[in-house]
Amino acid sequence: MQYQGVLTKMQTEIGNPIQYYLVFDSDFIHVNQLLNKKLSIKFIGYKCLACGENKKIYRQGYCYDDFYNQPQVGDWVMRPELSKAHLGIEDRDLDYEKKAQLQPHIVYLANSSNIKVGVTRKSQVPTRWIDQGAHEAIEIVEVPNRYLAGITEVALKDHVADKTNWRKMLKNEIEDKDLLEYRDKLREFIPEEAKEYFIENNKETELDFPVLDYPGKLKSLNLEKTPEYSGVLKGIKGQYLIFDDDTVFNVRNNEGYVVQLTMI
Structure with a gap:
């Protein structure tokens, strides 16, 4: 076939x-x-x-030209703290940026090769964790826009990794961690603007990948x-x-x- x-x-x-x-x-x-x-x-x-x-x-x-012109690959995608749609400021296409940025976002912990902090739209949970190869994950905060998620991630990555070691992830060189404990330890480092959005009562999501x-x-x-x-x-x-x-x-x-x- x-x-x-x-x-x-x-x-x-x-x-x-x-x-x-x-x-x-x-x-x-x-x-x-x-x-x-x-x-x-x-x-x-x-x-x-x-x-x-x-x-x-x-x-x-x-292609090269579209990478530097299309709104869906603006700098704010990889660096959420650069988001400005909540201020009405355009990067490449304000209408697109408002739709993408002004919606609920999650800051989370995921364990794929190590524990890392990340950001995703709420609508992309658990898809984002699956794409990263995480075998367990948990939400930390749910905020109303991408900017707040971005500044929270920046604050937390001083205390936890923000990258996945793809080689360790694929070799399954992983160990289970108590993400609830890690989440609670990080709570004090959440920026003041986002503290009210801390998620008090939730549990880890566990993911099972089809690997023989x-x-x-x-x-x-x-x-x-x-x-x-x-x-x-x-x-x-x-x-x-x-x-x-x-x-x-x-x-x-x-x-x-x-x-x-x-x-x-």
Whole structure:
């Protein structure tokens, strides 16, 4: 069976284990059903997620020009503390920025390779945790806009990490932590503007990923250097496909790439 389309991040559905889907324009693949089967990936070209043209992808699925023009990849996306829509100040497109920034956001703790603090829209819980490969997570505050979430994250990352070690995450070099205890210890460091939004009564969310075998020495698949690859799919974690020869493929990092997928 063969599919061809533009890669975008895998869609997910909470479950035991989590269900993964690759969605193309006219079809989709339930990736869990490919476990223990041989899969071939062939690089065909590019299709920018904004202009739709066959232009080399620069970052996050966008060509160079669109990466520096499209509102959905403004600096405030990666650095929420730079959000200004609550002040009525435009970055690239104020209407878009108001819709994205002026909605409930969560500051959370997630444990994937280590405990880290992060920010996401409330509507993206637990999707954001799944994408990071976290096996457990908990909310700290729920605030009404992205700016408040951003300044809270900045304050807390002086006391806890804000990055995931993707290699440890994929090797499953993890240990369970008491996130409630960590959350309560961090409470005193929440900025005054956000203290009232602290979530008093909640519990950890635990996540189960569909992985048959974890890799040893990781080899990251780069489609530009290796335009054709095949291997037996052994797991899916975060936005990674894990293969039997310890090759891992980050689907999200290859958004905008046109590929041909063949089940052998």
